[in-house]
Amino acid sequence: MAAGAPRVFVSHLSGVAVFDPNGDQVGRVRDLVAMLRVGRRPPRLLGIVVEVAGRRLIFLPMTRVSGVESGQVITTGVVNLRRFEQRPTERLVLGELLDRRVTLVETGEQVTVLDVAIQQLPARRDWEIDKVFVRRGKSGALRRKGETLTVEWSAVTGFSLEEHGQGAENLVATFEQLRPADLANVMHHLSPKRRAEVAAALDDDRLADVLEELPDDDQVEILGKLKDERAADVLEAMDPDDAADLLSELPEEDKERLLTLMQPDDAADVRRLLSYEERTAGGLMTTEPIVLRPDATVADALARVRQQDLSPALAAQVYVCRPPDETPTGKYLGTVHFQRLLREPPFALVSSVVDSDLKPLPPDASLPSVTSFLAAYNMVAAPVVDDSGSLLGAVTVDDVLDHLLPEDWRETEFHGPEGVPDGRH
CATH class of the missing domain: 3.10.580.10 (CBS-domain)
Structure with a gap:
C-alpha cells in the first residue's frame, strides 16, 4: 500500500486471497499478527496468518506484503511455508482483539471492540493498528442498537489486560462463511480460553459440525467447558458415530452423565454404536442412512x-x-x-x-x-x-x-511440516 493510502479494517481481510507477484494464489488470510507496545503507542503489525493448501497456517511477514487492496493481498516473492506458531509477545488481531471490552480514556466508559484498522506508515514498510471501531453498551450486544464510533488507538486502554468472559460474536461473524473444517483449523490455533469463548458463541449445529473436524484433544477440551445440558444438545446435533467417538474419549462417569441428559432416541443410537468394537463396521457406521x-x-x-x-x-x-x-x-x-x-x-x-x-x-x-x-x-x-x-x-x-490415517492426522494437517525460519524479529 503506498504512503497515504486509505486504512483497511481487518474484518474486511478475513478470507481474502493472497497472491504472489505472478498472480498465482498462495492461500487465504485467516488472521493478522500484532505486537502490543508500551504506553499508548499503536501496535506494530508483524504479519499475516495465511492458510495454504492442506489447511496449513503459515506466517507472511508484512515486509513481504507489497499491496493490500480490495479483495486481495499481494506478496513480494517466495512465501516461507514453515508452520505458524504464535509467540508470547504476539496477539492475533481477529482471534484476540475483537470483542474485547476496553475503556475510553477520556470518559472511563467501557466499550466493545467491533473492528480495528491498519495503515502503512508514510515512507516506510512498517504497518500499525491506528484506529479502533467500538460500540457503546453492554458486552454481547452485537445485534442490539448502540452508538458506534471510530477512535484512535491511544484513545482506549485495556488491550494488554487478560480478559475473562470475553465475547466472541464479532469473531464468529467474521468467520461465518468458513466451512466447518476451516473454522476448526482457526479454533485449533486459538488459546484454550479464546477457543472456549468462540465455542460458546456458536450455535449448537455449527459447533457440532466444527467439533467433528477437530482433533480429539480439542473436542474433549471444548466439551468439558460446556455446561452439561448444552454439551448434551451439541452431542445430539452431531452425527451419531462422531458423538460416539467423542464420548468414548471421556471417563465412564462423564460419558454416562451426558448420555442420560440426551434425548432417549439419540442416546439409544449412540449407546448402540458404543457397544461395538471401534475398528469394526458396527463401530464405524452411522445409524442415520436414507x-x-x-x-x-x-x-x-x-x-x-x-x-x-x-x-x-x-x-x-x-x-x-x-x-x-x-x-x-x-x-x-x-x-x-x-x-x-x-x-x-x-x-x-x-x-x-x-x-x-x-x-x-x-x-x-x-x-x-x-x-x-x-x-x-x-x-x-x-x-x-x-x-x-x-x-x-x-x-x-x-x-x-x-x-x-495416523491418529494424529488432524494435528499434522493443521500444523504442517517444519521449515526454515520465518523472518520475524
Whole structure:
C-alpha cells in the first residue's frame, strides 16, 4: 500500500486471497499478527496468518506484503511455508482483539471492540493498528442498537489486560462463511480460553459440525467447558458415530452423565454404536442412512437425497427395507444407487430397481474387510446388516479414512511440516 493510502479494517481481510507477484494464489488470510507496545503507542503489525493448501497456517511477514487492496493481498516473492506458531509477545488481531471490552480514556466508559484498522506508515514498510471501531453498551450486544464510533488507538486502554468472559460474536461473524473444517483449523490455533469463548458463541449445529473436524484433544477440551445440558444438545446435533467417538474419549462417569441428559432416541443410537468394537463396521457406521420402504417411488428417493444436511457419501445411495424405517429396520432388501435413480422415471418404485446382489457387511466386519469391500465394489458407503436381516446403519468412506490415517492426522494437517525460519524479529 503506498504512503497515504486509505486504512483497511481487518474484518474486511478475513478470507481474502493472497497472491504472489505472478498472480498465482498462495492461500487465504485467516488472521493478522500484532505486537502490543508500551504506553499508548499503536501496535506494530508483524504479519499475516495465511492458510495454504492442506489447511496449513503459515506466517507472511508484512515486509513481504507489497499491496493490500480490495479483495486481495499481494506478496513480494517466495512465501516461507514453515508452520505458524504464535509467540508470547504476539496477539492475533481477529482471534484476540475483537470483542474485547476496553475503556475510553477520556470518559472511563467501557466499550466493545467491533473492528480495528491498519495503515502503512508514510515512507516506510512498517504497518500499525491506528484506529479502533467500538460500540457503546453492554458486552454481547452485537445485534442490539448502540452508538458506534471510530477512535484512535491511544484513545482506549485495556488491550494488554487478560480478559475473562470475553465475547466472541464479532469473531464468529467474521468467520461465518468458513466451512466447518476451516473454522476448526482457526479454533485449533486459538488459546484454550479464546477457543472456549468462540465455542460458546456458536450455535449448537455449527459447533457440532466444527467439533467433528477437530482433533480429539480439542473436542474433549471444548466439551468439558460446556455446561452439561448444552454439551448434551451439541452431542445430539452431531452425527451419531462422531458423538460416539467423542464420548468414548471421556471417563465412564462423564460419558454416562451426558448420555442420560440426551434425548432417549439419540442416546439409544449412540449407546448402540458404543457397544461395538471401534475398528469394526458396527463401530464405524452411522445409524442415520436414507431408508425407504419398498413402495416408495424414485421421486421419493430423490427428494430424500436432495436434503441439504446429508453428506455426499450418505446421499450416494438409499437403502430399501421393510418397516420399521428407523435403524434397526425391518428386513433389508437392497440398495439403490443415486445414478440408477437418475436413470429411472419418477413414478417407478424403488423395489423395482433395487440392487439385492451385493452382500452387506456384518457389524463385526474388521476395518480391513470394510476397506476391501468399498475398494472392490467402488462404493462410497456400505450397508451394515445383522444376523436377523435388519439394517443397522451404513459405513461411509470418510469414516473409514479417519481410521486408516495416523491418529494424529488432524494435528499434522493443521500444523504442517517444519521449515526454515520465518523472518520475524
